[in-house]
Amino acid sequence: MVGITSIGGYLPRRRLSRQAIFEAHRWFNGSLAPLAKGTKAMANWDEDAVTMGVEAARTCLSQGDTAVVGSVLLASTALPFVDRQNAGLIKEALYLPDEILTLDVTGSQKSATSALISALRQAEQSTGKVLCIASHLSVDRPASESEISNGDGAAALCVGNERPIARFLGAHSVSVDFVDHYRRTGSDHDYRWESRWVREEGCLKIITDVVGETLGRLDIDPEQVRYLLIPSVVPGISPKIAKKLNVQYEDVTAELQHNAGFLGGAHPLAMFVHCLEQAVPGETIVLVGFGQGCDVLVFETTQEVEQCGRAFGDAIRAGQLTENYLRYLVFRERLDIERGMRAELDQKTALSAHYRDRKAILGLVGGRCRESGIVQFPPNRMSIDVDKPRLDTQEEYRLADIPARVVTCTADHLAYTPDPPYYYGMIEFDGGGRMATEFTDVAEGEIDVGAAVKMMFRIKAVDDRRDFVRYFWKAVSTATN
Amino acid sequence: MASGIKDKVAILGMGCSHFGERWGSDAEDLMIEAFAECLDDAGIAAKEIDAAWLGVAFDAMNIGPSGIPLSTALRLNNVPVTKVENFCATGTEALRGAVYAVASGAADIALALGVEKLKDTGYGGLPARTRGTRFDMLGIAGSAPGNFAQVATAYGAKHRISREQLKQAMAHVSVKSHDNATRNPKAHLRKAIDVDTVMNAPIVAEPLGLFDCCGVSDGAACAIVTTPDIARGLSKKDLVSIKALSLAVSNGWEIQGSGWDGSYFHTTRIAAKRAYEEAGIEKPREELGLLEVHDCFSITELITMEDLFISEEGNASADVLDGFFDADGRIPCQIDGGLKCFGHPIGASGLRMVYENYLQLQGRAGERQRREVPQYALSHNLGGAPNQNVSGVSIIGLLD
Numbered sequence: 001m002v003g004i005t006s007i008g009g010y011l012p013r014r015r016l017s018r019q020a021i022f023e024a025h026r027w028f029n030g031s032l033a034p035l036a037k038g039t040k041a042m043a044n045w046d047e048d049a050v051t052m053g054v055e056a057a058r059t060c061l062s063q064g065d066t067a068v069v070g071s072v073l074l075a076s077t078a079l080p081f082v083d084r085q086n087a088g089l090i091k092e093a094l095y096l097p098d099e100i101l102t103l104d105v106t107g108s109q110k111s112a113t114s115a116l117i118s119a120l121r122q123a124e125q126s127t128g129k130v131l132c133i134a135s136h137l138s139v140d141r142p143a144s145e146s147e148i149s150n151g152d153g154a155a156a157l158c159v160g161n162e163r164p165i166a167r168f169l170g171a172h173s174v175s176v177d178f179v180d181h182y183r184r185t186g187s188d189h190d191y192r193w194e195s196r197w198v199r200e201e202g203c204l205k206i207i208t209d210v211v212g213e214t215l216g217r218l219d220i221d222p223e224q225v226r227y228l229l230i231p232s233v234v235p236g237i238s239p240k241i242a243k244k245l246n247v248q249y250e251d252v253t254a255e256l257q258h259n260a261g262f263l264g265g266a267h268p269l270a271m272f273v274h275c276l277e278q279a280v281p282g283e284t285i286v287l288v289g290f291g292q293g294c295d296v297l298v299f300e301t302t303q304e305v306e307q308c309g310r311a312f313g314d315a316i317r318a319g320q321l322t323e324n325y326l327r328y329l330v331f332r333e334r335l336d337i338e339r340g341m342r343a344e345l346d347q348k349t350a351l352s353a354h355y356r357d358r359k360a361i362l363g364l365v366g367g368r369c370r371e372s373g374i375v376q377f378p379p380n381r382m383s384i385d386v387d388k389p390r391l392d393t394q395e396e397y398r399l400a401d402i403p404a405r406v407v408t409c410t411a412d413h414l415a416y417t418p419d420p421p422y423y424y425g426m427i428e429f430d431g432g433g434r435m436a437t438e439f440t441d442v443a444e445g446e447i448d449v450g451a452a453v454k455m456m457f458r459i460k461a462v463d464d465r466r467d468f469v470r471y472f473w474k475a476v477s478t479a480t481n
Numbered sequence: 482m483a484s485g486i487k488d489k490v491a492i493l494g495m496g497c498s499h500f501g502e503r504w505g506s507d508a509e510d511l512m513i514e515a516f517a518e519c520l521d522d523a524g525i526a527a528k529e530i531d532a533a534w535l536g537v538a539f540d541a542m543n544i545g546p547s548g549i550p551l552s553t554a555l556r557l558n559n560v561p562v563t564k565v566e567n568f569c570a571t572g573t574e575a576l577r578g579a580v581y582a583v584a585s586g587a588a589d590i591a592l593a594l595g596v597e598k599l600k601d602t603g604y605g606g607l608p609a610r611t612r613g614t615r616f617d618m619l620g621i622a623g624s625a626p627g628n629f630a631q632v633a634t635a636y637g638a639k640h641r642i643s644r645e646q647l648k649q650a651m652a653h654v655s656v657k658s659h660d661n662a663t664r665n666p667k668a669h670l671r672k673a674i675d676v677d678t679v680m681n682a683p684i685v686a687e688p689l690g691l692f693d694c695c696g697v698s699d700g701a702a703c704a705i706v707t708t709p710d711i712a713r714g715l716s717k718k719d720l721v722s723i724k725a726l727s728l729a730v731s732n733g734w735e736i737q738g739s740g741w742d743g744s745y746f747h748t749t750r751i752a753a754k755r756a757y758e759e760a761g762i763e764k765p766r767e768e769l770g771l772l773e774v775h776d777c778f779s780i781t782e783l784i785t786m787e788d789l790f791i792s793e794e795g796n797a798s799a800d801v802l803d804g805f806f807d808a809d810g811r812i813p814c815q816i817d818g819g820l821k822c823f824g825h826p827i828g829a830s831g832l833r834m835v836y837e838n839y840l841q842l843q844g845r846a847g848e849r850q851r852r853e854v855p856q857y858a859l860s861h862n863l864g865g866a867p868n869q870n871v872s873g874v875s876i877i878g879l880l881d
Contacts, residue, residue: 408743412627
């Protein structure tokens with residue numbers, strides 16, 4: 001019986017005050033006032049849909065069984081590459097085997113639920129599991145409602161047949177070109193139609209019809225539905241739809257919206273993860289995706305749902321408040337500031353060299369000498385045992401999931417970084433292995449000699465001249481993360 | 482069994498340009514300035530030079546690659562010109578080439594010249610640049626202050642020295658060098674400063690402040706070396722000979738192994754041991770009379786006192802604050818102002834250090850002259866970062 005076998009979610013550390021956004025735009029658009037409550041999760045300059053997807057997936061894969069991942073689906077309308085497989089980047093970062101199917105699913109706000117349906121169908125046909133990730137980096141024009149409401153984040157689900165936490169009862173999909181909003185390839189913002197029309201002709205009609213049809217086909221009594229998850233940025237929709245369907249309604253993901261925001265194409269899966277963490281066994285959950293049609297999936301939680309933990313809920317409640325809206329505009333490339341000459345450093349990547357070193361760069365795979373047991377990063381032909389260097393004795397040894405401690409560090413106010421100061425130093429991994437590393441998401445005082453850190457997948461450098469993004473791993477304090 | 486180079490090579494002449502922001506001079510001007518003084522000091526004609534070593538660390542930013550720029554600037558006689566680079570230890574590397582050529586008998590008279598024209602970069606400090614294909618993908622595009630600040634953090638943590646105490650000791654180092662440079666007409670920076678100024682200066686890379694960091698300069702320095710016999714034949718007086726010239730290069734142990742605690746320079750300790758052994762020095766704290774070390778950052782100078790086995794491990798601050806290394810102290814360090822104030826044209830610095838030591842040994846250091854002429858003068862020249870670097874140590878002394 002196929003279903004969800006493990007879950008994970010990721011939110012960036014910063015929470016941008018919506019009040020601060022509103023204050024900046026108040027002179028132009030005072031009507032944003034009602035939306036100025038709470039915060040939005042704000043990705044760091046070195047995060048994007050791929051990096052956040054990786055982190056959600058890592059959380060998801062760290063629980064659950066060890067069945068081989070047979071395919072990776074990444075759903076997002078904010079992918080950094082239109083043609084360079086983004087799911088493939090995630091596969092490298094997760095150090096999954098090369099024998100795998102990877103798939104980017106994009107083009108709509110229902111990409112995540114469509115991907116999930118595909119994942120479930122795939123898992124039904126195989127013994128392995130399917131990793132389904134949804135991720136969003138907000139792409140909104142300043143002073144828009146979207147900007148203040150939307151947030152950045154990712155969610156991931158493993159789908160398989162072994163002891164699911166929620167079994168899949170069925171799904172139904174409808175596709176219609178209802179364009180509540182759209183974004184053209186290469187554009188940096190959405191265009192939206194009147195929200196009253198979207199609510200009346202779109203959500204209230206289409207979602208209600210498709211949910212009703214789904215419950216009918218699956219022979220599920222509306223009164224049996226415990227949670228109805230509708231990812232809608234238009235306020236007040238969900239209780240109305242629930243009422244029309246005779247389904248109870250509880251805003252079980254209110255905290256997610258209030259603290260992190262509407263996570264765009266990732267929102268359906270983020271809601272689902274947040275809900276599962278709060279659910280108890282034997283509950284029926286209806287998950288909706290809406291965007292040029294509607295997907296509806298129905299699940300029932302099992303005893304295993306009690307193992308879910310609260311990691312995503314904790315992440316929603318945590319976070320570092322910031323009121324610096326200007327930094328947000330600079331990070332999202334809405335404001336072109338003077339970065340100084342040191343920023344002119346050419347970040348060209350030799351793709352041939354990058355391919356040779358892809359495991360070290362994308363997977364943080366070092367080497368462990370099979371004779372001495374010594375771990376090193378990066379892997380070299382000659383092992384690091386300087387008393388007896390050995391040639392070609394290292395086996396692949398992944399460091400990404402191993403905790404580490406700071407050996408040396410500094411906060412550099414001179415070298416160029418998009419988010420000064422530039423924190424870097426040297427760390428040593430438990431069990432051996434050392435590397436020079438950048439630190440990211442640093443709050444003052446967190447990084448000092450001896451501090452405990454973990455590794456996260458981030459953007460290393462952006463090559464503006466050639467439109468390329470190079471990724472690598474950075475260390476983050478585990479004190480509050 | 483190698484027989485070493487001790488006393489096989491004498492310095493025939495040295496020259497050094499003014500260091501500083503030489504807006505009106507290009508690399509060729511700087512080379513000629515240093516070379517002219519050197520040639521005059523040597524008392525020979527340029528065509529008597531058999532081979533040359535050119536040291537430039539950032540050739541892409543100034544004179545370009547190969548040995549051609551030296552040969553062209555000085556119109557050498559199509560002699561071999563070897564271009565060398567080893568980060569900030571380039572100057573010592575150039576000298577090594579020339580000295581080893583003479584010691585081996587491959588050349589009678591050899592030239593070593595280091596030059597750096599960095600003030601066309603467009604901003605202060607070292608130019609941001611690639612460090613190699615693989616490094617750029619895996620390494621950190623940090624700054625020199627950021628790299629060296631880490632050794633301060635680790636040193637303070639290891640020896641339980643508070644940030645305040647460490648900054649006080651580092652401040653003394655810089656104040657002392659600034660004072661020394663007021664007596665040096667060729668120095669880049671010639672203004673005295675006080676400890677408060679240093680302590681309150683803006684932080685460049687925690688915990689290093691503005692006055693803990695040397696700037697970069699334009700400049701050139703050069704040496705002509707030969708055998709003691711040839712030097713005597715040319716009536717050179719007060720011969721200064723090379724006692725040792727060692728170099729140690731990181732092999733990855735610091736940054737990939739697990740034994741280094743980040744608080745000292747592993748290669749300096751090795752280079753120092755080798756140099757002392759070759760020179761026959763057993764008690765450096767007693768036998769050395771003068772030091773020019775790589776004070777790219779005040780913390781580097783401080784820790785180097787321990788890495789040269791002059792101060793006890795963890796005790797350099799005490800020696801520093803005691804004035805042990807002041808101009809009137811037991812072993813003056815950077816009596817000419819050092820990298821901090823004389824300046825740091827990267828490829829020339831190693832040679833500039835030997836220049837001052839050489840002048841002091843010959844009693845020609847003018848206002849800076851140490852009354853007690855040292856028996857041995859040591860230079861220490863470090864290139865790279867604390868976690869991977871090249872460390873060169875030279876020891877020179879009067880021959881007779």
